[in-house]
Amino acid sequence: MASEIKVDTISEKTSGSGVSIDGAVIKDGKVTGGAAGLTLITSGSVSAATAIDLDNIFTSTFVNYLITFNGQSNESGNEDLRVRMNAGGSQDTTANNTNAGATPYKEGSSGMNVETALTDTYYRMIAAWLNGQPFTFMLNVLSPQATANTCFHSSLHSMYNSGSHGASVASNIAAGIKSETTSFDGIYIYAGGSQTMTGSYRVYGYN
Amino acid sequence: MATLEEHKAQVKIDKPEGTVKVHKNGTDIFIEGDAYNAWVDDVAASRLDKEQNGWEENRIREYPTIADQLDDIYHNGLDAWKVTIKKVKDDNPKPGE
Numbered sequence: 001m002a003s004e005i006k007v008d009t010i011s012e013k014t015s016g017s018g019v020s021i022d023g024a025v026i027k028d029g030k031v032t033g034g035a036a037g038l039t040l041i042t043s044g045s046v047s048a049a050t051a052i053d054l055d056n057i058f059t060s061t062f063v064n065y066l067i068t069f070n071g072q073s074n075e076s077g078n079e080d081l082r083v084r085m086n087a088g089g090s091q092d093t094t095a096n097n098t099n100a101g102a103t104p105y106k107e108g109s110s111g112m113n114v115e116t117a118l119t120d121t122y123y124r125m126i127a128a129w130l131n132g133q134p135f136t137f138m139l140n141v142l143s144p145q146a147t148a149n150t151c152f153h154s155s156l157h158s159m160y161n162s163g164s165h166g167a168s169v170a171s172n173i174a175a176g177i178k179s180e181t182t183s184f185d186g187i188y189i190y191a192g193g194s195q196t197m198t199g200s201y202r203v204y205g206y207n
Numbered sequence: 208m209a210t211l212e213e214h215k216a217q218v219k220i221d222k223p224e225g226t227v228k229v230h231k232n233g234t235d236i237f238i239e240g241d242a243y244n245a246w247v248d249d250v251a252a253s254r255l256d257k258e259q260n261g262w263e264e265n266r267i268r269e270y271p272t273i274a275d276q277l278d279d280i281y282h283n284g285l286d287a288w289k290v291t292i293k294k295v296k297d298d299n300p301k302p303g304e
Binding site for chain 2: 042044046047048049050051052053054055056078079080091105111113115190192193194196
């Protein structure tokens with residue numbers, strides 16, 4: 001029995017099944033099973049879009065999901081970046097989302113804005129939008145498919161112009177719960193105002 | 208102060224039907240019909256909320272910190288401090304004030 005195999009390429013034999021190695025399955029560039037960490041589910045680029053609407057990304061394969069965005073905002077304004085869950089291609093607009101977030105910033109000296117909500121129809125990341133300036137966020141979505149509440153943990157960083165203090169930057173750290181045990185399969189991420197975003201997103205699954 | 212219906216009308220002027228782009232499942236689409244109207248409702252509600260409640264958030268954000276205000280009072284006196292505070296209030300008026 002060989003203790004080492006050296007080849008240049010291993011391809012799946014049975015079309016559609018991938019390659020299995022000691023419990024881990026490699027399929028179309030993605031690794032699932034075993035002790036896998038983050039697994040890329042989908043990715044894409046948006047250009048001047050007011051929302052990212054993704055269906056059929058949450059499945060029974062993973063319990064939790066990480067969504068990242070790296071890009072810029074295209075219009076200025078103080079508006080939230082909001083999240084709604086999708087089920088069967090439709091947004092869930094039930095007013096059962098809690099949210100608490102803190103936004104540290106520095107204007108002259110320093111400060112922090114705190115916002116909370118108990119019955120919003122969305123989860124929110126407090127954002128500021130400044131035309132043509134960097135805009136990035138990471139959003140963890142816990143248990144969207146399980147018969148348990150869907151939970152959110154996020155961080156967002158953006159630039160803004162406060163008027164009296166001029167241009168500045170702010171980061172928002174927030175968490176919240178959607179008190180509903182519906183099995184969600186998608187997500188709708190959108191600007192609270194009519195701002196748009198340009199950049200790239202990635203969706204990872206993990207257990 | 209504008210009503211919700213007035214905000215909806217303004218949103219439709221700012222972003223007419225056929226101009227709102229959504230990245231849906233890897234493809235850019237311009238929402239129309241019910242999807243567009245639902246989007247208008249959301250944006251208008253957000254604008255109304257900002258109009259009614261945004262002044263407080265903006266004031267909190269724009270006031271100097273307590274440390275800076277104390278420093279301002281120590282160096283420049285209460286009258287100068289009041290000028291600074293009044294500007295923030297005037298820039299972010301409370302509805303009905």
